[in-house]
Amino acid sequence: MIKLQEKPIPINTSMVMELSNVTFRFPEDDEPILQDVSFTIHQGERVVITGPSGSGKSTLLYLMNRLYPESCDGILSGSITLFGKNQADYLPGEVNARIATVFQDPDSQFCMPTVEEEMAFTLENLNVPRAEMEKRIVEALDTTRLTHLRHTLIQTLSGGMKQRVATACAILMEPEVLLLDEPLSHLDPLTAQEYVGWLDELQKKYGWTVVAVEHRLDAWKDFFNRRLKVISGGFVEQSDSVVAAPILFNKRNTSMVEETVFEALDVSVELKGKTLLHNASIKLRHGEIAVLAGPNGSGKSTLFKAICGILPLSQGRIISRQTLPGYVPQSPEHLFVTQRVEDEVLFSKRAEPRIVGDLMKRLRLDDIHDAHPFAISHGQKRRTAIAAMLVEKRSVLLLDEPTSGQDEAALNELHQLIRTRAEEGLAVLVITHDMEFAASIADTVFLLKEGLLTGEFNAADVWKDEKLLREHSLLPPIGGGLRGT
Amino acid sequence: MVLNEQLHEMNPAIKFLVVVVSMLTLAWFFNPWTPAIFFVGIVLIQLVCSRINWKLWLLMMIPFVITAFGYLWTTILFAAEAGGTVIWSWKHIEVTDEQFARALSLSFRVIAFSSISLLFAFTTRPVNFVMSLMQQFRLSPKLAYGIMVGYQFLPVVKEEFVQIRHAHRLRGVGDEKWWWQRLFGMRRMLIPLLAAAVRKAERAAFAMEARAFTGEPRTEFFKPVTVRFNDWVLTALFLTLLISSSILGVLLT
Numbered sequence A: 001m002i003k004l005q006e007k008p009i010p011i012n013t014s015m016v017m018e019l020s021n022v023t024f025r026f027p028e029d030d031e032p033i034l035q036d037v038s039f040t041i042h043q044g045e046r047v048v049i050t051g052p053s054g055s056g057k058s059t060l061l062y063l064m065n066r067l068y069p070e071s072c073d074g075i076l077s078g079s080i081t082l083f084g085k086n087q088a089d090y091l092p093g094e095v096n097a098r099i100a101t102v103f104q105d106p107d108s109q110f111c112m113p114t115v116e117e118e119m120a121f122t123l124e125n126l127n128v129p130r131a132e133m134e135k136r137i138v139e140a141l142d143t144t145r146l147t148h149l150r151h152t153l154i155q156t157l158s159g160g161m162k163q164r165v166a167t168a169c170a171i172l173m174e175p176e177v178l179l180l181d182e183p184l185s186h187l188d189p190l191t192a193q194e195y196v197g198w199l200d201e202l203q204k205k206y207g208w209t210v211v212a213v214e215h216r217l218d219a220w221k222d223f224f225n226r227r228l229k230v231i232s233g234g235f236v237e238q239s240d241s242v243v244a245a246p247i248l249f250n251k252r253n254t255s256m257v258e259e260t261v262f263e264a265l266d267v268s269v270e271l272k273g274k275t276l277l278h279n280a281s282i283k284l285r286h287g288e289i290a291v292l293a294g295p296n297g298s299g300k301s302t303l304f305k306a307i308c309g310i311l312p313l314s315q316g317r318i319i320s321r322q323t324l325p326g327y328v329p330q331s332p333e334h335l336f337v338t339q340r341v342e343d344e345v346l347f348s349k350r351a352e353p354r355i356v357g358d359l360m361k362r363l364r365l366d367d368i369h370d371a372h373p374f375a376i377s378h379g380q381k382r383r384t385a386i387a388a389m390l391v392e393k394r395s396v397l398l399l400d401e402p403t404s405g406q407d408e409a410a411l412n413e414l415h416q417l418i419r420t421r422a423e424e425g426l427a428v429l430v431i432t433h434d435m436e437f438a439a440s441i442a443d444t445v446f447l448l449k450e451g452l453l454t455g456e457f458n459a460a461d462v463w464k465d466e467k468l469l470r471e472h473s474l475l476p477p478i479g480g481g482l483r484g485t
Numbered sequence B: 001m002v003l004n005e006q007l008h009e010m011n012p013a014i015k016f017l018v019v020v021v022s023m024l025t026l027a028w029f030f031n032p033w034t035p036a037i038f039f040v041g042i043v044l045i046q047l048v049c050s051r052i053n054w055k056l057w058l059l060m061m062i063p064f065v066i067t068a069f070g071y072l073w074t075t076i077l078f079a080a081e082a083g084g085t086v087i088w089s090w091k092h093i094e095v096t097d098e099q100f101a102r103a104l105s106l107s108f109r110v111i112a113f114s115s116i117s118l119l120f121a122f123t124t125r126p127v128n129f130v131m132s133l134m135q136q137f138r139l140s141p142k143l144a145y146g147i148m149v150g151y152q153f154l155p156v157v158k159e160e161f162v163q164i165r166h167a168h169r170l171r172g173v174g175d176e177k178w179w180w181q182r183l184f185g186m187r188r189m190l191i192p193l194l195a196a197a198v199r200k201a202e203r204a205a206f207a208m209e210a211r212a213f214t215g216e217p218r219t220e221f222f223k224p225v226t227v228r229f230n231d232w233v234l235t236a237l238f239l240t241l242l243i244s245s246s247i248l249g250v251l252l253t
Helices: A057-064 A115-125 A130-143 A159-172 A189-206 A300-307 A341-346 A353-362 A378-390 A408-423 A435-441 A466-471 B003-009 B012-026 B033-049 B054-078 B097-123 B126-136 B141-170 B179-185 B187-210 B229-252
Strands: A015-025 A034-042 A046-050 A075-082 A099-102 A177-181 A209-213 A226-231 A235-239 A257-271 A274-286 A289-293 A315-320 A326-328 A396-400 A427-431 A444-449 A452-458 B086-090 B093-096
Touching: A015 A057, A034 A057, A034 A075, A034 A209, A034 A235, A046 A057, A057 A075, A057 A177, A057 A209, A057 A226, A099 A159, A099 B187, A115 A130, A115 A159, A130 A159, A159 A177, A159 A189, A257 A300, A274 A300, A274 A315, A274 A427, A289 A300, A289 A408, A289 A435, A300 A396, A300 A427, A326 A378, A326 B141, A341 A353, A341 A378, A353 A378, A378 A396, A378 A408, A408 A427, A408 A435, A452 A466, B003 B033, B003 B097, B003 B229, B012 B033, B012 B097, B012 B126, B012 B229, B033 B097, B033 B229, B054 B097, B086 B097, B093 B097, B126 B141, B141 B187, B179 B187
Parallel strands: A046 A209, A046 A226, A099 A177, A177 A209, A274 A452, A289 A427, A289 A444, A326 A396, A396 A427
Antiparallel strands: A015 A034, A015 A075, A226 A235, A257 A274, A257 A315, A444 A452, B086 B093
16 A cells, blocks of 8 residues: 655656557447557656547546446457556456546535545445544545535535545545546636646645546646647547647627617526525627626526526516527436427427428538437537527527537537527527636626626626636636637 | 434344334234234334434324225225124124224234334434445445445436426426326436436446445445444344234234
8 A cells, every 4th residue: 555645746757557559449339439549657747638529538548447448348459558567457446546536527426425434435445444444534634625524415515525525535545646537527617726726736745647638728727747639530649738729719790789689677586495596687689699607506597597487586577579588408408308309399389380491401400300319419409409499489598508518619619509699680698617618709798696696797898807707706718819800 | 322312323234124023023913902002112112212303203104094094994894704793884884893803903004014114214324224234234335335326316316307397397398287297298307317317327337436346345344333232122122012012912802
């Protein structure tokens, strides 16, 4: 057992992982997801693996901690050497104490109710003697500054705190390598930045090797010192640039017209005696794109659900044209109730069949009209959901976190999609944590905190007000450039 | 050593065994006295040795009492001829004393079974029960932690259910006029709920494996669930109640 002790960062010392000519294929696929991958990782390095969604980043990570090929019956060729020993020669669970992993979804990586019980579960897996468990739990909690959470129920913690607890459980195993699978994707910008700072400090202290999968490098700043890019065809190339290359969105001229299409006045929502939203007023204009931002749990989704008629208002009123705003939740498939994309669009009783054909064409759904709505890509699911909303001639569209977990190509597609809807005269209100995306698209920004709408801001001004953004767990956009003139 | 903590602190696996043994034993008695005495005994033990929410307990007993009453009158009216003296008759229906005793016995049995089940449910933390099953009865850790994950997922699945129902409301699903239409409409929630559950289950399994969980029986426990002297005292108390209610029941009939 290697003891936790402070050591400087040793780069290029011993080799911890070596992949040579690794090709990997899932049993149900014809094409390999990773092809001819070779690289080495040395102790103390901070490596990031980037690449578009579905490119095999996470697969690569799971090959490094032996979750694959075992758990998926995948077909592996080439060799993976972990700490100088072939991966196949390890017993199940043997290498996991030395290579610890933190996953993406804060909600599904715990199996016990409290932080202490979760940590005990981890140590019991390793057959640590009982006398030593208490000491190691205290130590790990102290190191990660989470001692106050020891007896807290994990389910009551925020996403950011859950990720810290997951990291603490990984650290508890006294690993040499820490693998991170998009650990920031569910966190708001400020929480993400805090997490990175916290991890940086811990890594410097203990000298772990850190390997992370990430599609947005913005929040990590200069944390990493090497980058592996998974490119199309499943090949991996080394890259020296470890800072975020700004995503270039097309510049947009506002399509906003001074004509109010929607107004919510003094809207409040109470649920089970708790006020989730206090007196929020929102006005949207023809062709306007607005962004609604604020910390996790501040009531953004509640506001959306209130103004599209899902949640009853305890106070206030809504002035809208023929129909209430359309709403696309973060998981668009939650809206789906039929077995075919076209049926999905036609499902509503108020659907206007005349416009369906045109709408499907404009949203590029005509090719997949016969597909099952659950079997299409995430982007297609969102477009189907939008079509299902717009078929009722709604004049406002609400998008809940459409940017979360999206890669550059998907973000550009989304940008184009929203922009085109606005040009068609729709008012679009978007919830997002992605400030670069927000800066590139918004005419107006609404900020929300603890159920209170701080106000409506002109997009051009709000990004300069760092203090105001910070109060809402947001950070000014970095590097976000605009393409074109 | 506080008296009203005893049932809560009792070893869950032993408590479970006591419940099972009591139920199996009671099933052999067809006189009304045995289950009735047993029920009163269970309530007395619970009054002294636990600190439960009696209001909630009463509420939970309501459906069982209704079921018991249902048993009572259906058995009286429809049971096979049992012989004995007729104690009550109305038109063509004749009720004999033996028939009545059997009906009473059945309904008291329902009440006795539900009272001991509620005793278990009200005084046992699910986590401790699973841990205890694993440590005392060698339940496989794979199964034990599988149950634990399922238990952790309940609130998450509930949240998902609410989200889907909200989204469906927007599509006009779920606000149909009649309850049976709404109930039938629930089938639409099945696919999204299952899809989400499978995804989450896989993620949880990965997270557990990544923390070196192999499903092998474990040798070390952070909080060993022990069997203490008090557990045997309580077991003896339950068994005494069981035996005395059996004997008394037979003597009284």
